[in-house]
Amino acid sequence: MNDRTEAVPPSAFTPGGRHRHRKPKQLGAGARRALVLAMAVPVASAALAGPSAFAANGNTTATTPDAAPATDEDLGPADQAIAANLDTRVNDARLGGNVSGVVLDAESDSTVWDHNGATALMPASNTKLATATAALTVLGPEHRFKTKVVYGDGTLTLVGGGDRTLTTADLAEMAKDAVAGLKAAGLTTVKVAVDDSLFSDSTQANGWKPDYFPGDVAPVRALVVDGHAVNDTSIDAGQVFAKQLADAGVTVDGEVTRRTADITDVPVARHRSAPLSDIVHRMIKVSDNNIAETLLRMTALGAGQPATFEGGTAVVRDVLSRRYGVSLENFQIYDGSGLSRANRIPARTLAEILDLLTEKRYEHLLSSIRDGLPVAGEAGSTLGPEWGRFDDENSKCAVGKVHAKTGTLTGAIALSGLTVGKDGRWKVFSFVENDSTANNSAIKDAMDGLAATVNGCWA
Known part of the structure; x- marks a missing residue:
């Protein structure tokens, strides 16, 4: 069993005498x-x-x-x-x-x-x-982690950038920007894909129990929303994004798929995480x-x-x-x-x-x-x-x-x-x-x- 609770505001304090025991000093x-x-x-x-x-x-x-x-x-x-x-x-x-x-x-x-x-x-x-x-x-x-949306070949691709704190509200803002871009281009139908290629295929670490997924830890992917404990966090995030597009009047063609964004794809939205600290x-x-x-x-x-x-x-x-x-x-x-x-x-x-x-x-x-x-x-x-x-x-x-x-x-x-x-x-x-x-x-x-x-x- 692992430690798990909800976040609370910081309790700041400043230790005194900041010195390293590994390198004894000659100071009094x-x-x-x-x-x-x-x-x-x-x-x-x-x-x-x-x-x-x-x-x-x-x-x-x-x-x-x-x-x-x-x-x-x-x-x-x-x-x-x-x-x-x-x-x-x-x-x-x-x-x-x-x-x-x-x-x-x-x-x-x-x-x-x-x-x-x-x-x-x-x-x-x-x-x-x-x-x-x-x-x-x-x-x-x-440092801030970046999640982005790009458009190419009739597809909006949600590209994961390793932000484990991404929320539905964050996706909603990106969807808003994406919809505005589609409408400006006269497009009302689009395919939706996810790109989580930043990380290698998810595996279990040496020493992990087989039943750790997805309760104690979700498969490690570059894209996730709201910390959902599911086996495919990337497709899950793409589905949340697709629903927001549909709710805004855009027709989503087919199921959410995986693709690797092309260098020629046009950036249409971006979200930056809170600072790493x-x-x-x-x-x-x-x-x-x-x-x-x-x-x-x-x-x-x-x-x-x-x-x-x-x-x-x-x-x-x-x-x-x-x-x-x-x-x-x-x-x-x-x-x-x-x-x-x-x-x-x-x-x-x-x-x-x-x-x-x-x-x-x-x-x-x-x-x-x-x-x-x-x-x-x-x-x-x-x-x-x-x-x-x-x-x-x-x-x-x-x-x-x-x-x-x-x-x-x-x-x-x-x-x-x-x-x-x-x-x-x-x-x-x-x-x-x-x-x-x-x-x-x-x-x-x-x-x-x-x-x-x-x-x-x-x-």
Whole structure:
């Protein structure tokens, strides 16, 4: 089962002490607090623009973290309390014996606590953190996806551009423009076709269950309307478009078909999506699998790779390792959503990805991930009370204080995010468990308790 709720307005916050634990600094604590880095320009590096950036097998050289866990003498009193409490609470029977966990201090670049942090476990929807980071880096937060209508040989063709947020209202506006063009040309009858050739034929990722289609995730196509969970989202969108034409008095000749738009076809209408930053925000907030898989393909295309699971995951690896220096030791992903049961990501890697969100230089580029993180107790998010999160005696003190991405599959639960500790400093944490025999509600209560421990409200 995957995380799924409705979108809610953003809950903006700005972590302090944005520094990377992977590259220890020589600055003192006071200087670190004062350091402000220039914001990054949201464009992909030249290394991501062509196939030469990728190894032949789609893998890249893994890097290893260079920050070892701090000793008790290195930690302040608040961090010592976090580490001591987590040492005890990670052994909660509800979590089982297969747990990976890491806590970082964003300002001091130190590892506060590490429990099998390099052990790669099934991360479920925490995979979306990697997908979102790559998409924003390659495409840029202001990128918009384009859907268009072209006319040729008596046919209006609706051309998909990878916009998973396209709505009936958007199609209605395009139909209005198309009808105006037809009438101006004296045409009252037209054929309707769809062109979803931007993506390869839809397939299932390695590790997907056969019954995932279309409930947990729809077949990944370049054209869809209103997020309809149907097997052929492109033809479905074309049928919605055809009905709007008919309602406007245009006779639609025959059924909606597939065709590849010709270069000589005349553009008659176009729609641009909201900025990618808004789409990523929604994907993270409600853990939308379909958006994640579409973004994986659009990211691949943006980096000059095929719009496939393999092309997309190769770009994700390249962005994380080459652009950001994130450790890919024991890292394996086969999709963008985290539905794959073959995915393996260590808590250490997830924490390193989240740590990027605490750096000022990535503020403009990656802030939509940070702002999209569900907040403990936030109704309408995957950490809302309707999901039974942060509502027991140990974790309810952290309501409004923990910002974290959830992850839920049969046999895997993850929680990775940010919170301010008792010392007033931002802590980055990641907890992943696999194979616990407890029920999901009990596991999540225990996991929420770990996050409350990092916050320090459960002392």
